[in-house]
Amino acid sequence: RGEDSTQVSRGEDSTQVSQEEESTQVSRGGKRKNNSASGASKSKRSRPELGSKTSPFKSKSEDVGVLGGDESGSKTTPSKLKVTRQAVNGNEDEKQDARLIGEPVPDEEARRRWPKRYQGVEQKQVVSKNSKDENDSEIIQARRHYTQAEVDGRVLYNLYDDAHVKAEEGQDYYICKIVEMFEAVDGTLYFTAQWFYRARDTVMKKLGHLIDKKRVFFSEIRDDNPLDCLVEKLIIAKVSLNVDLEAKKKMIPCCDYYCDMLYLLPYSSFINLPPEDKTNCSEASSTISTDDVNSVNEEKSQYEEASQASNNKKSQVTLLDLYSGCGAMSTGLCLGANMAGLKLETRWAVDLNKYGCESLKWNHPETEVRNESAEDFLALLKEWERLCVLFSLLKSENLEKQSFNPFRTEDDGDDDDNEEDDTEGDVFEVEKILAICYGDPKKKGERGLHFQVRWKNYGLEEDTWEPLEGMGDCQECLKDFVTRGFNSKILPLPGDVDVICGGPPCQGISGFNRFRNKENPLQDEKNKQLKVFMEIVEYLKPKFVLMENVVDIVKFAEGFLGRYALSQLIHLNYQVRMGMMAAGAYGLPQFRMRVFLWGARPTEKLPQYPLPTHDVVVRGVIPLEFEMNTVAYDEGQKVELETKLLLEDAIADLPAVGNYEHQDEMDYDKDPQTEFQRFIRLRKEEMPGSSPKAKPAKHLLYDHRPLELNVDDYQRVCQIPKKKGANFRDLPGVLVRDDNKVEWDPSVERVYLKSGKPLVESVLFHFNLC
Known part of the structure; x- marks a missing residue:
């Protein structure tokens, strides 16, 4: 090994260490490898430390890599690169592969923009108190910063350029933005990379094929790498997230990649890109690739104005509850929203269970409750839009009246020939149309659009379901029904729904299913409702989506279904985050961990998860790979949680009953003994956020009857x-x-x-x- 070569850059007395001519590889969160035959210079980078959390339920886990912090502005500390000072064999005048060029950044400005680089050699910045390697906690100290660099004697890089970075052999190059160039106090040349991620490198993994290959996601993770790791400059276009998918394809300029979202590991979050600020690029700020900084602020302003205008226009926020059952999920959402001052109302609900629909309608008479499958509901929505276009109630570029004439099934000449035959039978006159559905209500194997008809001079018992094709002679009645339905919004059209919530059943991943499809769970008929749920979201385009499901969607088949749901929302241009919450951590006497997936349009703010309020008895196992999706407090944060609730806290106030109890209603025989018991007795109009419409009534206990045994x-x-x-x-x-x-x-x-x-x-x- 020769002596360290000294090279002067642009007349400055700077000592720069030349890099090995052999290729150097870096890995985000992994190890950097040196392919030189001598192995003279080796670098090792530790995995980024994860901001851990304090949870009321603990689980055994190992450290998990992190890409960025949350939206509050806190960011995870990037991993540090440990580099051995390199020696150069041969002539000292031999040209270096990588060098910093141009005038250095003035010392005062450099210290203001990158203060942690100028703390002195003896000072160290601790980036993670959990780090096992003390060297990982040391921030590389700089001698001076630059804004330009030359690599391989031919490629000129400027600060904030996007670039490819060497990766492991056989792997695609990494993608980064150069946010810092500096010479270390030991003479080593570095650049700081802020990483972009391909879809397959995010939580989507193999479901990343659903995303455009040229679409990348910016992150907040940064780390330092030797300057000669740069491969080539890139053009990464910043594209607005708030555009139609087809329109986005047309507006993407000529580029290597395009970026429209920021990826953060906590809660697997994909959010709007932040505004760019190139003038104050400290370690706490993020940058994005764009040709015009002002355009970002203008777009954000337009989003906010559009959202504000929509909120002013609608005094009431509408919700569609899919797979509603009795309506528990939507009821809880509405109660919580009302407590926060938002008037959220369940306008539509869909479920296949007849009794669940009857219960929901009884408790929420203002809701349009449909007892049908989600597939039939989606087909009905599409047919309803076509009818609205047909009767000129709605304009649509995609649905033209000329292309939709459901009443013409034969040529006009044939109709004239058969007119005499048609009048020979009994003629029934339609008095009015009562309802609409898609399916096979007559159980004849003929699926399609049907209307419930009330016949003139006939009673309710004679009402029948008739197909659309047979309604040609009563188009006025049909138009009247569609017009009334359009005005009263009996069915939602695209843009009518503000929030869609639901928990699509996925029985195909149940542990009781011995024949689960681990290769492609979506091929299982029992799991197809997840796909139907996403198709309804794609069609109606709500502002917010909240999907709930069992933890198995992130455990079974390496989390295939959970990754699919998340990637589908991203494909539809929704901001997304996925969290796991335990019911017991919020004051219920059971653990019941569930996955909640939030989606929000780019014009909206992606909601956060509420933090736990109670201690809880832990049940089950939290998947290690998704441990950062557990909603919990940050490690070290002191919080006083309320005492965990047990079964006794919920039912101790219930009166004793025997096997032959037949009363549907009875009085409580004691006062509530816990806060939970007091709350569970409240009537609908007494709930927080509700506006009482009647005088307070006596609290009765309903349906407190055991199953009668022989x-x-x-x-x-x-x-x-x-x-x-x-x-x-x-x-x-x-x-x-x-x-x-x-x-x-x-x-x-x-x-x-x-x-x-x-x-x-x-x-x-x-x-x-x-």
């Missing part, structure tokens, strides 16, 4: 001891073996009920239960 089973249940986990194994005559299987106890005489039947039936032993 006499024999009731006598058996009474024999079960009152202890945790007790069952038939605790009855006399049952022997539990060492292998935990059961058999008759020969030393105990068999016990019989009053009816003569055995207390323990033989069928329980035939299963050889364990």
Whole structure:
């Protein structure tokens, strides 16, 4: 190894260490490799430390890499690169592969823009108190900063240029923005990279194929790399997120990549790009690629004005509840929104369960409740839009009246020939049209658009469902129905819905399903509702989307379904974040961890998750890969959580009932003993955020009735001891073996009920239960 070569740059007395001529590779969050035969210079970079959290429920985990902080402005500290000072073999006058050129940044300005680089050699900046390597906590100290560099003697880089960076052999180059160029106090030349990520390198992983290959996502993670790691300059266009997908393709200029979102690892967040500021590029600021800085601020202003105008226009925010059941999710959302001063109302609801729909309609008479599948609902929405266009109630560039004539099924000549035959039978006159649906209400195997018809001079029992094709002779009645429905918004059109919420069922990933499709869960018919949910979002284009599901969507098949849902919303130009919340951490007497996926249009602010309020008894396991998606407090943050709730806190005030209780309503026999019991007794009009419309009424207890057992089973249940986990194994005559299987106890005489039947039936032993 030769002596360190000294090279003067532009007349300055700067000592610069030349780089190895062999290729140097860097890896974001991984290791940098040197391919030189001698291996004289090796660099190792530790994985970025993750901002850990304090949660009411703990889980065993390992450190996870982080790409950036949250929207509050806090950013994760980038990982540090440890470089060995390089020596140069051969002539000292040999030209370097990489060098900083031009005049250095004035010392005063450099210290103002990058103060941590000029703290002195003896000072170190701690970036993570959890770091096991003390060298990782040292910020490289600079001798001077530059704004230009030359690599390979031919490529000139300017500060804030976008560039390709060397990666591992056989891998695509990394993509970065150069946000800093400096010479270290030991003479080593560095640039600071702020990284862009391809879709496949984000949480989407193999679902990244759903995203355009030229679309990249900016991050807030930065780290320092040797200057000779730069490969080539790039053109990365900044594109507005708030445009139609097809329009976006047309407006993308000639470029290597385009970027329209910022990617943050906490909660797997994809959000609007921040405004660019090239004049104050300290380590706490982010930059984006654009030709005009002012255009960013103008676009943001336009977004805010559009959102404000929409809010002023609508005094009420509308919500569509998909897979609604009895409406618990939408009811909770509306209550919370009303407490925050937002008038949110469930305008439409859809569910396949008849009784759930009846319950929702009873409690929310103002809601249009549809008892049908989500697929039929989507098909109905599309047909409804075509009808509105047909009767000139709606203008659409994609749906022309000439292309949609549902009443013309034969040539006019054929109609004239058959006119006499048509009048020979009975003629029924339509009095009015009552409802509309898509499907097969007559159970004849003929799916399509149908209308519920009230016939003139006939009663309610004679109402029938008729297909659209048979309504040609009553177009006036049809037009009247569509006009009334359009004005009252019995069905939403694109742009009518502000919020869509729902929990699409995914029974195909249930642990009870022994034949789960691990390769492609979407091919399973039981999981297709997730795809239907996203198709409805794509069609209606709501401002906000909130999807809830079980934790298995991020556990099963490497989180395939969770990644699919997130990538689909990104594909539709929604800002996205995904969090996991436990019901017990918010004051319920059960753990019940669920995944919540937020989506927001670019014109809106992506909502945050509420932080836990209660301690909780932990159940189940949190997936390690998605641990940063757990909603919790930051590590070190002191917080006083309320005491965890147990089952007794929820039901201790309930009166005792027997097997033969038949009352649907009864009085409480004691006052509420906990805050939860007090809250659960409240009537709808007494809920926080509600406006009372009636005088306070007495609190009654409803449906406090057990399932009535027959006499024999009731006598058996009474024999079960009152202890945790007790069952038939605790009855006399049952022997539990060492292998935990059961058999008759020969030393105990068999016990019989009053009816003569055995207390323990033989069928329980035939299963050889364990």
